[in-house]
Amino acid sequence: MTIYDDDVFRMACAQFEVIADYLSIGKNHRERLMYPKRAVAVTLPVHMDDGSTKTFQGYRVQHHLTLGPTKGGTRFAPSLSMGETAALAMWMSWKCALANLPYGGAKGGIAVDPAKLSRTELEALSRRYMQEMIPFVGPHTDIMGPDMGTNEQIMAWFMDTYSVYQGYAVSEIVTGKPVSIGGTEGRREATGRGVVYLIERAMNMLKMDSEKSTAIVQGFGNVGSVAALSLALKSGLKIVGISDAHAAIYNPKGIDVEAAEQHVHKKGHLRAFDQGDHVDPNELLTMKCDVLVPAAVDRVITGKNARKLQCRILAEGANGPTTPDADLILEKRWDEIFVIPDILCNAGGVIVSYFEWVQGLQSFRWTETEVTDKLFRILEHSFIQVIRRAKEHKISHRTAAMAIGVERVLKAKMMRGLFP
Numbered sequence: 001m002t003i004y005d006d007d008v009f010r011m012a013c014a015q016f017e018v019i020a021d022y023l024s025i026g027k028n029h030r031e032r033l034m035y036p037k038r039a040v041a042v043t044l045p046v047h048m049d050d051g052s053t054k055t056f057q058g059y060r061v062q063h064h065l066t067l068g069p070t071k072g073g074t075r076f077a078p079s080l081s082m083g084e085t086a087a088l089a090m091w092m093s094w095k096c097a098l099a100n101l102p103y104g105g106a107k108g109g110i111a112v113d114p115a116k117l118s119r120t121e122l123e124a125l126s127r128r129y130m131q132e133m134i135p136f137v138g139p140h141t142d143i144m145g146p147d148m149g150t151n152e153q154i155m156a157w158f159m160d161t162y163s164v165y166q167g168y169a170v171s172e173i174v175t176g177k178p179v180s181i182g183g184t185e186g187r188r189e190a191t192g193r194g195v196v197y198l199i200e201r202a203m204n205m206l207k208m209d210s211e212k213s214t215a216i217v218q219g220f221g222n223v224g225s226v227a228a229l230s231l232a233l234k235s236g237l238k239i240v241g242i243s244d245a246h247a248a249i250y251n252p253k254g255i256d257v258e259a260a261e262q263h264v265h266k267k268g269h270l271r272a273f274d275q276g277d278h279v280d281p282n283e284l285l286t287m288k289c290d291v292l293v294p295a296a297v298d299r300v301i302t303g304k305n306a307r308k309l310q311c312r313i314l315a316e317g318a319n320g321p322t323t324p325d326a327d328l329i330l331e332k333r334w335d336e337i338f339v340i341p342d343i344l345c346n347a348g349g350v351i352v353s354y355f356e357w358v359q360g361l362q363s364f365r366w367t368e369t370e371v372t373d374k375l376f377r378i379l380e381h382s383f384i385q386v387i388r389r390a391k392e393h394k395i396s397h398r399t400a401a402m403a404i405g406v407e408r409v410l411k412a413k414m415m416r417g418l419f420p
């Protein structure tokens with residue numbers, strides 16, 4: 001039992017053990033690779049609008065510092081725990097290593113539902129979180145970015161708080177900032193764009209006709225909405241299902257995703273969106289489609305529903321959407337379902353965050369075309385490596401992707417040695 005004890009952390013460890021077995025990593029190295037290097041928990045008192053003071057729990061986990069600073073998002077979600085944060089940090093490590101970024105993984109966040117706070121309360125909480133984190137983060141130590149429940153505005157408050165304490169503008173302390181204060185063109189769309197690039201790549205490989213294909217997208221936040229829009233408008237797929245935390249909509253004739261986006265913009269959720277039948281959100285995942293994109297929370301594809309999936313491509317936009325039980329089933333269905341594993345599929349976000357950090361350090365600006373071209377080049381390279389490794393070793397795409405990441409971290413640790 002450790003401070004990380006939690007279902008999601010256990011899941012991340014179980015996935016890691018599969019890779020460690022495959023790579024024949026000995027016990028000493030396993031623990032060194034698995035447990036986070038550092039973790040911090042903070043209590044955040046905030047003045048609420050009604051005059052009361054409320055406290056919130058905040059976390060930041062830095063998984064390994066072997067290859068450079070740590071990098072990872074900040075999640076504002078009611079159920080966030082230290083264990084979940086550690087799992088997400090571990091996944092960031094393998095994700096960054098697979099993309100060959102000079103980072104270890106990190107993750108942080110606050111156990112809070114941001115929708116329940118006023119703007120003033122949200123700003124106070126965000127600033128307090130960053131202020132408490134100042135001793136632990138830095139442009140060469142740990143760089144925060146956005147994740148579920150956070151956005152450009154929150155990144156701007158983080159950047160401002162850190163900068164005020166330093167006495168000068170430190171734009172490279174966070175990524176995912178607005179472009180007006182040193183953010184990069186293309187960061188907001190990066191994760192969804194990357195998901196769609198890889199889906200198109202897989203469809204091409206499988207000789208699927210996008211004009212005749214359908215997609216279901218679970219989650220309508222930054223990743224899901226950008227992916228759904230781009231799949232519909234750019235790739236020409238028919239989007240037959242979408243969902244968020246409040247509603248799931250199915251329409252075999254196709255959903256107007258732009259109308260859904262406008263609805264969410266106005267109302268804040270998909271509830272009462274009337275372009276299709278409202279269905280059980282769990283059932284949406286197992287409905288027939290060519291491309292299924294889980295782009296919401298972890299552990300939605302489980303031992304219970306993996307057998308029922310009816311998609312040809314499973315593109316994991318979320319972090320950890322598939323449990324190890326489900327993986328065993330999907331491995332047997334490898335010729336029916338082509339999995340694009342999370343650490344490859346959603347890597348676009350952190351790759352463009354890396355570009356933003358580099359631009360910040362150099363006080364230099366790239367165009368959106370430069371950003372997108374470089375992003376696709378890295379994704380293409382990772383995709384080819386994963387597919388090749390999986391074919392050559394007859395292993396799943398997830399095992400191949402994680403093995404490439406874990407191997408790179410292990411190699412660096414061995415090369416640097418153990419001090420003292």
Ligand code: GLU
Nearest residue numbers: 072073145146147350353
């Ligand atoms: N939240 C994103 C992820 O899970 C990346 C955050 C960042 O850009 O640092 O990959």
